[in-house]
Amino acid sequence: MRSFVTKSALVILSSFFVFNSIYANGGEGEKKKSKKSKQKNKSFLLKEESPITGDFTKGSFKITSYLGVPPFKGTWEAIDDLTDEFNYTGKNAEFYKKWKDTYFNQWLGPGLTEWNPENTNVIGGNLVLKASRKPGTDKVYCGVISSKKQIKYPIYSEVKAKVANQVLSSNFWFLSPDDKREIDVLEIYGSDREDHKWFAARPSTNYHVFVRDNGNRILEDLNDQNHHTLPNDEPWREGWHRFGAHWIDPFTVDFYYDGKVVRKLIKEKVKDPEGLGMDRDSFLIIDLEDHDWRSNQGFFPTDEELNDASKNKYLVDYVRTYRPARSFRLEGGLIQNGSFDEPDLNQWYWNKKVRLSADLNENSGEVFSVNLAGKGAKIIQEVEVEKNTLYKLSYKVKGANGGAVLVGVYSIDEEKVESNEGWKYETLSFNSGNNKTIYITAENVSDSKVLVDSFKLKKIE
Numbered sequence: 001m002r003s004f005v006t007k008s009a010l011v012i013l014s015s016f017f018v019f020n021s022i023y024a025n026g027g028e029g030e031k032k033k034s035k036k037s038k039q040k041n042k043s044f045l046l047k048e049e050s051p052i053t054g055d056f057t058k059g060s061f062k063i064t065s066y067l068g069v070p071p072f073k074g075t076w077e078a079i080d081d082l083t084d085e086f087n088y089t090g091k092n093a094e095f096y097k098k099w100k101d102t103y104f105n106q107w108l109g110p111g112l113t114e115w116n117p118e119n120t121n122v123i124g125g126n127l128v129l130k131a132s133r134k135p136g137t138d139k140v141y142c143g144v145i146s147s148k149k150q151i152k153y154p155i156y157s158e159v160k161a162k163v164a165n166q167v168l169s170s171n172f173w174f175l176s177p178d179d180k181r182e183i184d185v186l187e188i189y190g191s192d193r194e195d196h197k198w199f200a201a202r203p204s205t206n207y208h209v210f211v212r213d214n215g216n217r218i219l220e221d222l223n224d225q226n227h228h229t230l231p232n233d234e235p236w237r238e239g240w241h242r243f244g245a246h247w248i249d250p251f252t253v254d255f256y257y258d259g260k261v262v263r264k265l266i267k268e269k270v271k272d273p274e275g276l277g278m279d280r281d282s283f284l285i286i287d288l289e290d291h292d293w294r295s296n297q298g299f300f301p302t303d304e305e306l307n308d309a310s311k312n313k314y315l316v317d318y319v320r321t322y323r324p325a326r327s328f329r330l331e332g333g334l335i336q337n338g339s340f341d342e343p344d345l346n347q348w349y350w351n352k353k354v355r356l357s358a359d360l361n362e363n364s365g366e367v368f369s370v371n372l373a374g375k376g377a378k379i380i381q382e383v384e385v386e387k388n389t390l391y392k393l394s395y396k397v398k399g400a401n402g403g404a405v406l407v408g409v410y411s412i413d414e415e416k417v418e419s420n421e422g423w424k425y426e427t428l429s430f431n432s433g434n435n436k437t438i439y440i441t442a443e444n445v446s447d448s449k450v451l452v453d454s455f456k457l458k459k460i461e
Contacts, residue, residue, distance in 0.1 A: 051380055051410045051439050056349040061356065063343045067242060068320050069358045069367055070156040071259040075325040075341040076367050078360055081149040082157065082284050082321035085361050086127045095122060104146040104177065104283045111292035112139050112300060119143035127316040129288050131168055133306050140168065140301060143314070144287035150177065152281045157321040158244030158256070159286065163190040163203075163237050165311035167299045169289050172243055174282040179216060181278050182208035183253060185245045189294070190237035200235040202227035203243075205255040205263050209272045222271040228262045240317065250277030284321070288314050320360065322367065334383050335440060338455035340368045345379075353377035353444070357451055364423055369398075369453035372405060372444035381440045383457060385432045390460040393430070393440065396453050398423045403448035410439035418446070429460065
């Protein structure tokens, strides 16, 4: 249950930060009416008076500790149909809303592969793709998921994964439904066999342009494969790693491993008789598989390897896919970067207790929200306004354990909210009075973290 507390009128020249804060549970129907009284039209702000002190920094916010978001500048939004944290148990309705536990068509896989739904599960917060022997045969049951929706550039897509300790290939890739265009973000044979040290240390990125006949048989495979190593040729299977691709246009793909560019695919490298490149919608696929060129050379898994629970699984912590977002300069009205999708916090002043949340579950699918991580954490934005004009500030707040935050307009109006609820949206209307410049502010006044997001400021016509 929310409880609202309104401060008394601010004293002129006081150094209080004026804030308004509410916990809101987004998307749960009609907004609850709050029992709150506000200070109205307290526009006594003196010239050059400002809440910004030497404790604040503007922009240049470091996010190196945040993983799984585009590792370059820009405003992004998550594509829900191709994003999953796998924070549930089993293949429930949430799983089947986005994924098939088979290939996207009836094909069972290459070589000795036979993709089997029984070899795909969600356990302990991970997608688990398992390999096992098909009884009485030399074939291998393998796990696979393919997206129900298709996607194409411009996107950034990434998995955080621990590849299988198998001669089989652990993969993350995109393929067009006509089987003619393929982007391989990850393809690795992670086995600890002595004769696989080279393979286990060199995952590959690749593209394929397939020339096919009317029966869909491959007449020509035009491709360009690159391999990528860790320091000292360490095997990639021993830890969790991030594998991502920024698919920019039909002829440009930047590949990222652990947040760093390992390869840039450019037009001059793309061989395509049609001159179209990677130009079409594609399915996202994550899977284990056998490749016939390897099994034909004797590189196939043994029963012992397939029965070893420490070796027969390819684990995926998440898959996250983003596209460029609309400009929040207009979306936020007078407030710039009001949804914090420019992660360097451009246009905002912030102090050292401010963090960014990149947890898509916590952020309800948004790339970033601001985490006011403890008491005294503050953000401020300076905004130019018209004098004696009505404005409406809107925003959303989320917290737990009685977290409380003030959100408002310095020296004009503020609100305080305590809440244990999820995201909720609130608004604050005020008159700018004799001010040409105002300061939108948010401060955590509790010991629990509070998230804030989606700030907008618009004139009331």
